[in-house]
Amino acid sequence: MGRSPCCDESGLKKGPWTPEEDDKLIKHIQKHGHGSWRALPKLAGLNRCGKSCRLRWTNYLRPDIKRGKFSQEEEQTILNLHAILGNKWSAIATHLPGRTDNEIKNFWNTHLKKKLIQMGFDPMTHRPRTEIFSSLPHLIALANLKEVIENPSWEDQAIRFQTEAVQMARLNQYLQGLLQPPSSMAANFQNNLNAINPNMALNTPYLELPTPLPSLANNNTNFQAIIDSIPFSHMPDLQAPCSLQTSLNRDMVQAGSHFGVLNQGENSHSSPWLPPTISPSPSAAAAAPPMTETSNTNTADACSPSSYEGAPLWSGLLDYPLFHEIA
DNA sequence: AAGGTCTTCAACCGCCTGTTA
DNA sequence: GTAACAGGCGGTTGAAGACCT
Numbered sequence: 001m002g003r004s005p006c007c008d009e010s011g012l013k014k015g016p017w018t019p020e021e022d023d024k025l026i027k028h029i030q031k032h033g034h035g036s037w038r039a040l041p042k043l044a045g046l047n048r049c050g051k052s053c054r055l056r057w058t059n060y061l062r063p064d065i066k067r068g069k070f071s072q073e074e075e076q077t078i079l080n081l082h083a084i085l086g087n088k089w090s091a092i093a094t095h096l097p098g099r100t101d102n103e104i105k106n107f108w109n110t111h112l113k114k115k116l117i118q119m120g121f122d123p124m125t126h127r128p129r130t131e132i133f134s135s136l137p138h139l140i141a142l143a144n145l146k147e148v149i150e151n152p153s154w155e156d157q158a159i160r161f162q163t164e165a166v167q168m169a170r171l172n173q174y175l176q177g178l179l180q181p182p183s184s185m186a187a188n189f190q191n192n193l194n195a196i197n198p199n200m201a202l203n204t205p206y207l208e209l210p211t212p213l214p215s216l217a218n219n220n221t222n223f224q225a226i227i228d229s230i231p232f233s234h235m236p237d238l239q240a241p242c243s244l245q246t247s248l249n250r251d252m253v254q255a256g257s258h259f260g261v262l263n264q265g266e267n268s269h270s271s272p273w274l275p276p277t278i279s280p281s282p283s284a285a286a287a288a289p290p291m292t293e294t295s296n297t298n299t300a301d302a303c304s305p306s307s308y309e310g311a312p313l314w315s316g317l318l319d320y321p322l323f324h325e326i327a
Numbered sequence: 328a329a330g331g332t333c334t335t336c337a338a339c340c341g342c343c344t345g346t347t348a
Numbered sequence: 349g350t351a352a353c354a355g356g357c358g359g360t361t362g363a364a365g366a367c368c369t
Binding site for chain 3: 015016036037038050051054058087088089090101102105109
Binding site: 014015017051052055059102103110 | 334335336337338339340
């Protein structure tokens with residue numbers, strides 16, 4: 001129990017590995033295997049602790065390690081698995097051949113987490129961070145208050161402040177609308193999914209909007225610019241039934257029609273909206289394990305509205321072959 | 328060109344779990 | 349049941365390079 005004493009030993013080298021050390025470690029493992037990591041450094045002639053050797057080997061020197069940029073497919077896989085598994089990097093790594101848990105963890109922390117935050121999603125829950133939007137007017141108000149205090153012509157500032165507060169309140173509502181379309185649209189989406197594949201049944205985590213949102217069509221809202229500014233919205237591989245792009249596109253269409261920006265004058269609920277890329281990708285379908293009665297039952301259970309309540313907005317896992325395995 | 332800031336990622340730290348005696 | 353050990357994991361750090369002013 002407790003910590004392994006191997007790293008407490010003094011006199012052992014720490015820090016970056018030299019090519020000579022790498023060479024010694026590789027040659028030793030190729031010849032003898034790693035055996036006991038604790039005993040390895042002595043046998044290999046390295047002045048390192050066993051833990052350091054194991055880490056160097058598993059994270060860097062192992063011959064089957066895939067290096068270089070993560071593909072969009074890998075990125076999506078990480079997102080899907082993280083939504084289910086959380087920070088279980090080693091578990092996620094087992095589904096990405098050639099990638100180490102450390103690499104995935106770094107990629108998450110430096111890229112994916114930021115992307116999610118930028119999009120207004122909580123990187124831990126994968127759900128919208130609505131508290132940001134609700135606090136926006138407050139933050140703006142504070143910033144304006146500072147300006148008012150510092151500026152002698154405070155009457156002008158007060159007028160400007162009032163105008164901007166109204167604008168921010170509208171923006172706040174608008175953003176809420178993007179993330180929380182009326183449940184009737186989600187229901188339509190659900191029905192479309194059911195028609196294609198009942199096993200894909202899910203219950204999206206959207207909340208019911210209390211009242212219809214006011215139109216911003218007269219405020220020169222550049223809707224396409226907003227879409228373009230959202231990370232991932234351009235990604236071609238995010239084309240799963242419940243993928244983020246689908247969710248975002250649906251939100252955009254819904255919010256657009258809701259605000260009179262798109263489908264102006266139409267009853268947005270009159271024709272069911274169908275995402276353009278609703279079918280599972282052929283590769284995912286081909287890779288999916290055959291549905292046995294047991295797995296089918298399990299999958300259906302896992303996707304039933306009651307058990308899927310509160311699922312991450314991504315929900316892209318439904319098209320991911322391994323989802324069946326996990327579920 | 329120089330200094331400051333930001334980003335990336337290899338490596339470390341400390342805790343946890345499984346195994347063995 | 350307990351202690352010691354070994355391996356594994358996730359969080360964090362810090363050096364180095366990239367980028368910005």
